[in-house]
Amino acid sequence: MASPETEKGRARVGMPFSRLPGFALFVLLLVLLFAPFSTGDSSFELRKAPASGPELQHGLGMWRRFAKNATAHNITFVLAAHRTYRRDPLNGYQRYTGGWNISNQHYWASVGFTAIPLFTIAIAWFVGFGLVLLLMCCCYCCCRRQNHSYSPVAYVLSLILLILLTVAAIIGCGILYKGQGKFHNSTSQTLDYVVGQSNLTVDNLKEFSSSLAAAKSVGVDQVFLPTDVQSNIDLLQTKLNSSANALSTKTSQNSKNIRNVLDSVRLDLIIVAAVMLLLAFIGFIFSMCGLQFLVSILVLVGWILVAGTFILCGVFLLLHNVVGDACVAMDEWVTHPQAHTALDDILPCVDATTVNESMLRSKEVTFQLVNVVNNVIVNVTNRNFPPALAPLYYNQSGPLVPPLCNPYMPDMSNRTCATGEVDFTNEEGVWKQYICQTAVVSGNEVCKTVGRITPTIYNQMTAATNVSQGLYFYGPFLAQLADCTFVRETFTSLSNNDCPGLERYSKWIYTGLVIVSTALMLSLIFWFIYARETRHRKYNKQFLVQSGAPHMRFEKAGADV
Structure with missing residues (x-):
């Protein structure tokens, strides 16, 4: 264990x-x-290489050059070059310098030796x-003769x-x-x-x-992601x-x-x-x-x-x-x-292209979903419409609902939350304070008490937020794939x-x-x-x-x- x-x-x-x-x-x-x-x-x-000599210097020199240039120029890096410096029967018993490579027959010949x-x-x-x-x-x-000598x-x-x-x-x-x-x-x-x-x-x-x-x-008050x-x-x-x-x-x-x-x-x-x-x-x-x-x-x-x-x-x-x-x-x-x-x-x-595309789409969808929620908050729940503009009007009243923090800028760079915004960790508890009790009037849900969010809109907002949160927190995972x-x-x-x-x-x-x-x-x-x-x-x-x-x-x- x-x-x-x-x-x-x-x-x-x-x-x-x-x-x-x-x-x-x-x-x-x-x-x-x-x-x-x-x-x-x-x-x-007994494969101990001599302390000096052209053969050893050539092998170790090659290994050092690969190690030095691989990172700088993104060329081939020979893995375990010093350890795999063995005799190769397929190459006239010369030293093998290809490093660890299980797809190379010379590697298998040298390690088999x-x-x-x-x-x-x-x-x-x-x-x-x-x-x-x-x-x-x-x-x-x-x-036929038997020898029974004894020692x-x-x-x-x-x-x-x-x-x-x-x-x-x-x-x-x-x-x-x-x-x-x-x-x-x-x-x-x-x-x-x-x-x-x-x-x-x-x-x-x-x-x-x-x-x-x-x-x-996911949509909030009939507002969905762009096509x-x-x-x-x-x-x-x-x-x-x-x-x-x-x-x-x-x-x-x-x-x-x-x-x-x-x-x-x-x-x-x-x-x-x-x-x-x-x-x-x-x-x-x-x-x-x-x-x-x-x-x-x-x-x-x-x-x-x-x-x-x-x-x-x-x-x-x-x-x-x-x-x-x-x-x-x-x-x-x-x-x-x-x-x-x-x-x-x-x-x-x-593949970096595939991963970068996934990261970009993740940020894009998160950005758009947060915008959907905030558009409803700014343009519907926090507005005071006249009764004639139903269903935009549903008797919303009271303190304004704080918007959701968008973690990204329009160019998908990281953004710092502003004062008064709620983030993915506390939005549900904060928004619950703005829910009103409702009744159905003429087929529309209308607030009977003070509040700016109906239970239906609240469920849609939290659903969209949960999806955004899930996509946002997959960022580190995708970053690990990329690098x-x-x-x-x-x-x-x-x-x-x-x-x-x-x-x-x-x-x-x-x-x-x-x-x-x-x-x-x-x-x-x-x-x-x-x-x-x-x-x-x-x-x-x-x-x-x-x-x-x-x-x-x-x-x-x-x-x-």
């Missing part, structure tokens, strides 16, 4: 972008995620130990090493099991947060669209609903796919841990008992499992590095949100709250896999050795007893004589 501080921090984060779940799919599986061993560039390859040692071990083990098994089988079939030193050493390796395998399985549980919880919490942010954006877009739709039908404004609302509402529906559908699909992958990964890792632990324990028991045939069967099974587990180690190391790259890339993008980066293809900021604030805050939250756990627990997984694989690989060898020594030890004991019995009887007879 996330800590209260974490949840509190996330509550302050802005809205996420429409394609954030798609990014999470990578930053959860490729991007469920991990960084290097302990320094930030984890791999088994970090796991080459583990893949090499898997292949070498499978081929090498397979040849050894083949030679042993040939020798067993061709060599006490080999017997004791193999027993000690076998015990230590079995304990190591148990520890490795424990780390693997614990790591996968923590990893699954951490990735699930990350996914829940990303989906929640995406759904929050969908809800805000739909509510904003609903507020625009409501504005078209051109209503037409603009229709066009924008179509765009907003289309974006919200697409985002909702994509979020739901990606969330379902990611959860299925997470559950499958968790189940597979549990099965691997259980099978490896069972194999190590049974192999130890069989070798202790000297059951050579059963040990041989387990060795064949273990031979294949060890090769597969080392491959799995390499996959998780690769994912660990991709995750670490992604976390660094998010941190760097936060400081350069307007620069063109590889993230733009996965999680671009919302990518919501993306920066989301990435910052992911980096601060989720990346450390994802990196830590993914490291537990491949560390556990490495320990288990290595322990079981060596155990297979010592199963054979110890089982052989145990069997030969028993044979030698039986041989000594059988050969020494007559001699003992002769010595006893001589003593009696």
